[in-house]
Amino acid sequence: MKIAEYGFVIIIIMIIMMMIIPVHPTLLSILIVINISLALTILLTTMQIKEPLEFAIFPSVLLITTLFRLALNVSSTRLILNEADAGQVIEAFGDFVVGGNAIVGFIVFVILVIIQFIVITKGAERVAEVGARFTLDAMPGKQMAIDADLNAGLITEQEAKKRRKDIQREADFYGAMDGASKFVKGDAIAGIIITLINIGAGFVIGMVSHGLDFQESMNTFMLLSVGDGLVSQIPALLISAATGITVTRAASEDTLGNDFIGQIFSNSKVTYIIAALLLVFAITPGLPAVPFLIISILFFVAGFLSRRSQAKQEEQLLAQEQSAAASDDLEEAKPESVLNLLQVDPLELEFGYGLISIFDAEQGGDLLDRVVMIRRQCAMDLGLVVPIVRIRDNIQLPSNEYVIKIKGAEVARAEIQPEKLMAMDPGTATEAIDGKETVEPSFGLSALWIDTDDREKAETLGYTVVDPPSIIATHLTEVIKQHGHELLGRQEVKTLLDNVKKTNSAVVDELVPNQLSIGDVQKVLCNLLNEGISIKDLITILEQLADYAPITKDPDMLTEYARQGLQRQISNLVKELGSPIPVITLDPQLEQLINDSIQQTDQGNYLSIDPDNTQSIVNNFSTTYEDLLAKGYQPVVLTAPLIRLYFRKIIESNYPHVSVFSFNELDNKLDIQAVGVVKL
Incomplete structure (x- = not known):
């Protein structure tokens, strides 16, 4: 060289x-x-x-x-x-x-x-x-x-x-x-x-x-x-x-x-026709017979060879098809072939035949391109590498319905009108507009299906108008955000750690596997995703885990330490609620009750509180929270660091979307306004 x-x-x-x-x-x-x-x-x-x-x-x-x-x-x-x-x-x-x-x-x-x-x-x-x-x-x-x-x-x-x-x-x-x-x-x-x-x-x-x-x-x-x-x-x-x-x-x-x-002389019929025409020219008086006759014979020979070659190719193709069919039968007969049927796609989007135009690029559909952007956006917002979305049509579904599945199980379903637009009143609409009542699938908001010709009118009246591809894309994005912790397995965590190791090998080498296993790190990351906390700043999370892993191996406690390390990120997230930030606090007696009910074991900590008190806490929180929503507030809950996790578990089943933060997770400079108190 x-x-x-x-x-x-x-x-x-x-x-x-x-x-x-x-x-x-x-x-x-x-x-x-x-x-x-x-x-x-x-x-x-x-x-x-x-x-x-x-x-x-x-x-x-x-x-x-x-x-x-x-x-x-x-x-x-x-x-x-x-x-x-x-x-x-x-x-x-x-x-x-x-x-x-x-x-x-x-x-x-x-x-x-x-x-x-x-x-x-x-x-x-x-x-x-x-x-x-x-x-x-x-x-x-x-x-x-x-x-x-x-x-x-x-x-x-x-x-x-x-x-x-x-x-x-x-x-x-x-x-x-x-x-x-x-x-x-x-x-x-x-x-x-x-x-x-x-x-x-x-x-x-x-x-x-x-x-x-x-x-x-x-x-x-x-x-x-x-x-x-x-x-x-x-x-x-x-x-x-x-x-x-x-x-x-x-x-x-x-x-x-x-x-x-192969392409000029591939059609033997054309070649035979040319040979016949040249033969006619050869016997026509006044034209030189020898040149036309010679070329006519050559074209006839070319047509004969082309026809024989086509017959051989057809025989070979038929033999290959029969051989392939026999091979497929033998392959299906093997016990190992059943293993292919056991594979479950992590994320699926199935749709009825009436929605094909939304997905098919040849018919003008751009939803496949939007899915690419969704994966990119989730990577930027959550730090999560979303697996490939398996998109397929399903004739068993109603024509205008689609289903989102995670690991083969349905998590969301909705029906849309592909030829119409969805109009939603954000509270600024000046008058009503004609349309068919429906519910927006991502957030459960009241909406109307309107004709495409009424789009300009609806927007002029203050409605928010979206097209069907945007509805599906938004719904898929919200499902990924809500269930992101289910999509993060050990293999995905290993991929993330390998990526961090390229630039920050010290923290990875110290933490895994000397102090925590990949499964332990996965549990912490899933806990963060489950509460809507981005794991994009993975280096900070790993640094926190490396600092506190010698003290405790409890994933829940390690999650709390990781959240404290992400204070700036969480504070920026809370800032989006406006200023001052409306918060719900807990009565000191309630905090003391929860703190006294925490039981520590070798396998980890858990909350031991009687059912009556638990139901009372949920009812009081529900009353306080609903009253604040009626007054126009969008409050979050602010608690002491030691009890944040346990109060979150108490209300999680009834209010999974309510954010619960501790004082150590928020910047002291934030303007906070206590608008409600939860009591026993």
Whole structure:
């Protein structure tokens, strides 16, 4: 690899030096043969590739070969004008093409240049330009399609990364080809100018410096100039053809030659029809019979071979299908195949057939793209890597219903109208609007189904209007937030710890497994998620666990210490409730009762309080909380640190969404207003 690397650098430098240092005619002939051989190699290579990215270096090769041809042109021009001799190869090409007539030779050269410049080069340049434009425009759609396949579980993370990389490489390739095609165009123009200079200047120098007469000077320098132009333009023509082949290659699974034969002559009926038409031309009076008859026979043979090849392919395909069916039967008969049926998806979204248009991208649905954004948003808000959401239709569901499942069990269900919009009154609506009454599935708010034409009217009247995809996306987001602790298993925790270990290995190495197991860390993180606390600042959580794990192994107590370490984060969360922050406090007698009822054991702490007192606490809290809600408050509960967890457990079953904080979790600078007290 080192030899190739340094050798290539030396070759580039030598090409540039050729434009300055004279080259011996024999060496020039060898370099010209190398140039022609290299052009043939490039052409044949482009015909063998199946897709352009297999020859991704082609834009750079195009630049280097163009530079090499220009260096050869400069060297040959120097020899032609100085010595009237440019080596055997140029002289042979010129003599062969000119054939004793300089005017005919020049015309042939001009025709070759026109073919390359006007037809091949211009066409390849345009195709490369359009290909680059469409490839760049299609990148966002291709990337979203990859994300959709990833969310649907059709591909793995590694396959998604590879596809994204291929899309980026494809865009870079066509962008580079768009610029590299300009090299070919400039090379064709330079070839014409150099040849005209060689003819004109050579004619004058031949008569003045070499003492040749008019006829000798014209023949000598016309032969050398045309020969020089040919040995330059023929490789340029080959590489231009290779450029055109590369940029016009569409998606294929085979080489150009096999595709050409397989697709042009794939239909034997067409081939037989052409053979019959040519036979009619052959027997038509006044037309040459032999050429038409020969080609007719060739087409007939091609049709026969094509038909036989199709029959073989059909037999092979049938045999493969039978073999695959037999293999599937054998696989299903194995006991191990039952294990595949035991897999449970962590998160599923099933929908009825009436909602297909919302999910299907071909029908304009964008919900798959929204699911990608939901996973990203949950990662940012909760620090939770949400597993892939398995999305599938279910004909057993009512047409307009969808179901959200966690680990195979239903946790949420709702019905929506895909052709309508949902309008909700946030309290600012100025008048009623016609619609079908319903309930918003995420938060249980009263809402109306309205026609899409009434959207502007509803928004003008102060309603909040959302479309069905937004309803489902919001519902899915809320379900993930409420049940995030159920989605965090030991394997997911290990993944999070491995990610932290890349930058903060010390805390992970100290904590796991020396002080706590992965299961212990998982319990703490699940406790935090269960109360809506983000675990994104995982380093702080692990630092707290490492500090207090030597004191206690109780996950509940470790959770309380972790919450205190997240004081700033929790305080910012509470600030969103407004200022001053309305809180409900506990009566000192109630706090003392709860504190005295905490029982400490080797397996952990638990609350031992009689049922009557428990029910009394719940009833008193319910009365206080409902009264404050009626007055327009959205209060949280503030308790002493030692009893926060246990009071939360008392009211959790009745009020799972009420936040309970301790004094140690909130910043002292927060403006807090006690609006209610819970008593015994």
